[in-house]
Amino acid sequence: MAEHYLNTLFSPKSVAVIGASSRIEAVGGIVFKNMLESGFTGALYAVNPSHAEVQGQRAYASIEDIPAPVELAVICTKAATVPDIIDACGHHGTRAVVVLSAGFSEVGSAGAAIERDMLARAKAHGIRIIGPNCLGVMRPASGLNATFFKGNVKPGNLALVSQSGALCTAILDYAPPNDIGFSSVVSMGASTDIDFGEVLDYLANDPQTQSILIYVEGIRKARSFVSALRAAARSKPVFAIKVGRHAAGSKAVQSHTGALVGSDDVFDAALQRAGVVRVSSIGQLFAAAKSLASERRFGGDRLAVITNGGGPGVMAVDRAVDLNVRVANLSAATLEKLNQALPSTWSHNNPIDIIGDAPAERYRDAVTICMEDNDIDGVLVILTPQAMTKPTEAAQALIDIAGKFKKPLLTCWMGAVQVSDARIAFAQARIPTFRTPEAAVEAFSCITAFSRNQRLLTQVPGPLAHREAPDVNGARMLIETALAEERKVLSEMESKALLAAFRIPVASTVVARSPSEALMLAQQLGYPVAMKINSPDITHKSDAGGVRLNLVDAAAVRAAYHEILQTVQKNRPEARLDGIAIQPMVVKPNGRELMLGVTTDPVFGPVITFGAGGIAVEIMKDRAVALPPLNSFLARELISETRVSKLLGAFRHMPAVNMDALESLLLRVSEMTCELPWLKEMDINPLIVDEHGALAADARVMIDYAPSSNDSYAHMAIHPYPAHLVEPWQLADGTNITIRPIRPEDAQMEQDFVRGLSDQAKYFRFMNAMHELSDTMLERFTQIDYDREMALIATVEENSAETQIGVSRYTINPDGESCEFAVVVSDRWQHKAVGRKLMECLMEAARDKGLKTMEGDVLMRNQAMLKLTTTLGFTATPSTEDPALQKVVKVLNRP
Secondary structure, three states: OOOOOOOOHHOEEEEEEEEOOOOOOOOOHHHHHHHOOOOOHHHHEEOOOOOEOOOOEEEOOOHHOOOOOOOEEEEOOOOHHHHHHHHHHHOOOOEEEEEEOOOOHHHHHHHHHHHHHHHHHHHHHHEEEEOOOOOOOEEHHOEEEEOOOOOOOEEEEEEEEOOOOOHHHHHHHHHHHHHHOOOEEOOOOOOOOOHHHHHHHHHHOOOOEEEEEEEEEEEEHHHHHHHHHHHHHOOOOOEEEEEEEEEEEHHHHHHHHHOEEEHHHHHHHHHHOOEEEOOOOHHHHHHHHHHHHOOOOOOOOEEEEHHHHHHHHHHHHHHHHHHOOEOOOOOHHHHHHHHHOOOOOOOOOHHHHHOOOHHHHHHHHHHHHHHHHOOOOOOEEOOOOOOOOOHHHHHHHHHHOOOOOOOOOOEEEOOOOOHHHHHHHHHHHOOEEOOHHHHHHHHHHHHHHHHHHHHHOOOOOOOOOOOOOOOOHHHHHHHHHHHOOOOOOOOOHHEEEEEEHHHOEEEEEEEEHHHHHHHHHHHHOOOOEEEOOOOOOOOOOOOOOOOOEEEEOOOHHHHHHHHHHHHHHOOOOOOOOOOOEEEEEOOOOOOEEEEEEEEOOOOOOEEEEEEOOOOOOHHHEEEEOOOOOOOHHHHHHHHHOOHHHHHHHOOOOOOOHHHHHHHHHHHHHHHHHHHHEEEEEEEEEEEEOOOOEEEEEEEEEEEEEEOOOOOOOOOOOOOOHHHHEEEEEEEEOOOOEEEEEEOOOHHHHHHHHEEEEOOHHHHHHHHHOOOOOHHHHHHHHHHHOOEEEEEEEEEEEEOEEEEEEEEEEEEEEEOOOOOEEEEOOOHHHHHOOOOHHHHHHHHHHHOOOOOOOOOOOOOOOOOOHHHHHOOOOOOOOOOOOOOOOOEEEEEEEOO
C-alpha cells in the first residue's frame, strides 16, 4: 500500500524550525527547545537568518541552505514573511508545513491577502499546510513536539484534533495527572488547507491511535468532514466537543474561525449519523474515552446502581434521569437472589443500597447477581469510606470477577486518601473509575450514545425508498417554471402539487379570487370548508388573521372571504394577495397535528425536521432533526426523539396512529431532499395523522437555484445508497445476475464469499495467505462511504438466498482525480465474463464520479488478470516498488 500523503507531517524523518530562537520566551524558542528535549529521533535543523547558532545548535539562514532533505517545516515567523518562506520550502523539496504564525484572515483584509498568497504558492509547489494560527503538531511516541506548549505529554493511544490552540493546551495540561497519553495532537488553527477530514482520514488508519477526540468550532467542507468521521468511527471510537451550542457562542465562533457553524441540533444529528459521541466538557471527553477503552461493549441503557450509601445512589439516579438513562427494573428472580445475599435492611430497589457496613464479599455478590440479569445492561458500583469499609479489598473483589462478564462495570470510590489505592488498582485492571456518581453516569450515557450512534452509522438508505416511483420530472418542471418567473416561494397550490408528485397525500385545495367564485367552489367541495389567505409573502396565515375554519354554509363563506381580505390588508399591508384558498375541512376526530419540514443548514445542507404541529409550533418547540437520506429505521428514530411521539400511541379513547403511514411520509420527504437540490425550505403544517393514515393539510415550499454538478447528490452531507448503479445482467447460458453496490448488511455474504475462494484466488487478491476477513477488514469492506469509494458485487440466487460470486472496488486517491481498483471472482464463476462485467461497471461509476485514471497492482503470476486489464485498455508497466508486480493504469475517457 502506498504511503499516506500526510506521513511526512506525522512521521517526518527531518524537521526544520524556521524562526528558531535562543529566546526561550519566543514561540520559535519554545518550539525548538521542545524538539530538542522531546527525544526526536530524526534530523533537526534551526533556521534563523540573524544568528549562526540557536540553543547550541547550528542555524541556517534559509531552509534552502540546509544540505539535506527536510520533510517537515515549522514556521514561527511573522505572517508577512510566510509566503516567501513557502517558496523556499518548495524549492528545497519540502512538502509538509506547519504555520504557527498568526496575522492572516482573522485580522482583516490585509491578512487575508497574505493568506491567499501563501496558499497560492503552496499549491504551486504541492505543499500541504497545517494552520495558520495554530499550536502545532505532536507525535509523542517518535519525539515530535512541533508546538509551543510548555509541558510534557506522554505517549498513548488517544489522538486529539482541535481547532482551538488554547483548548489544546488545557487538555494537554489536564492529561498528565489523569494518566492520559496521546498518539497524536493536531492543532488545526484556521484550517486553510489541510482540514479536519484529511487528518481524520489519517488517524482512522493509524495503528497507534485507538480513540479520536475532536474539538470543533466550525466546518468548512461538510461532505468531507462527515465522510471522514464515518470512516474513522467504523474502526475506533470518536468523541467530539463542539462549542457554539447557543446563538451568542455561535457568533463568537464565527468571528474566531471564519468557518460556518450551522444549527447546533443539526450538528448533533450529523455526529449521530457518523457514529460519533458528543460530550459537553473535557472531563466527559476523557471519561467516555476511558470507558470505551475497556474491552466491554454493550447496546442497552438500563443501569443498575450498587452503593453502600443511600445519598450517592440517589445522586446517580437523578443524573441518570437527567440524561435519559433508564434505571433498570429489578426482575423478581434478581430480587429473590439479592434477598438471599444481602441483609434484610437493603433497599429492595434500584439503587441497590447494600448498607454501610458492606464487606468485599457483599459487593462481589451484588455485582454478580446484577450482571447475570438480562434486564440490566450495565452496573455502577459506588463506595463511600465508612467506619467498617475496606475500600481496597472491595475493589479487588470486583477486579477478580470483572473478566467473567461482558457488560460494562463502572466504579466510583468516593473520597481521596482512603480510596487512593483502590483507584490505582482499578486503573491497572482497566476498570473505569470516577470520583463522583454524576461523572460515572455521564460516562455510561456517553457510551450508550456510542452504541446507538454506531447503529445509525450502519444505515445506508437509498435516495428513493418506495416501489411507487415519484414523478421527479414533473416536480422539477414545476420548480423550473417558478424560477423562470423569478419566484422562489411556491403558492399553496404549487406546494401541494410538489408533494403530490412524491405521492404525499394532500388536502384538495382551490383558489377563489372573488366572493361568488368562493361560493361556487365551496359548494363543489362540500361543507364544511376552511378558507386561508393565498399570498407568497405570508408564512403564518393565522398570525396575519388569514384563516377561517369550519365554515358550514354559503353565508359563512361570503362573510369569511371579505373578513380575511380586510384583516390581512390591515395586519400585513405590504403583502401581495392572490385570492383565498379553499379546502374541505379535514375532519379527523382522532387526528394528531404534527409538523414535517425541510430546512437548509449553511454547513450540512438539507435537513428534515419533525415535531408537534399546529399554530403553537413555535411555542412548543418540539423539534427533532435528521440528515437525509432516511430509511425506516432512521425515520422511526427521528419520530421517537420528539415529545409528541408519546401521543402517537393509543391513549384514553384514541387509537394509535398509523405509524406505517407516518413513516412512509417521512421517507417521501427524504426522497424530495435527495432528488430536488432546489428545495431550500418546506413546511407541512399541520400534518394530520390518525389510525387511517396521514394527510398534509397545509404546505409551503421555498426554492432557489442550485449549482450544477456531476454529482446528483452534491448538496447532501451524506451520500445516499447509489441505487442507480443496480443493474440486472444475464450470462450467455441464461443465468440471471445482479450487479449492485455493497451494503453493510452484506457482511456475512462477503465473508462467505472470501472463505469460498481458492488459496490462489485469495493470494492474487490480497497478496498474502489468509483464510477469512478479520472483523475490522469485514467492516472496512462492507461499510463503505460511497462518496470516496465504491464496491460493486455480483450476486445470484441459490437455494432461495442471495449469493455473492464476485466483487470489484475502487478507492479514490488523495489527489481526488485517480483511484486504485481491485477485482476478484469466485473460482467456479470464472471464465464467464463476470470479472469483465464488474470492471466495466466499476469504470463507468468512476467516470460518473469525475475520476480521470484508474490504477492497480497485479502480481506477475496473475496472468488472467493481466490479460483482462489489457483487453479493457489498461497499460501495464513493471512496478518500481516490487519486481513481482505490474502497475496497470487506464485513462477513463468516455468510450
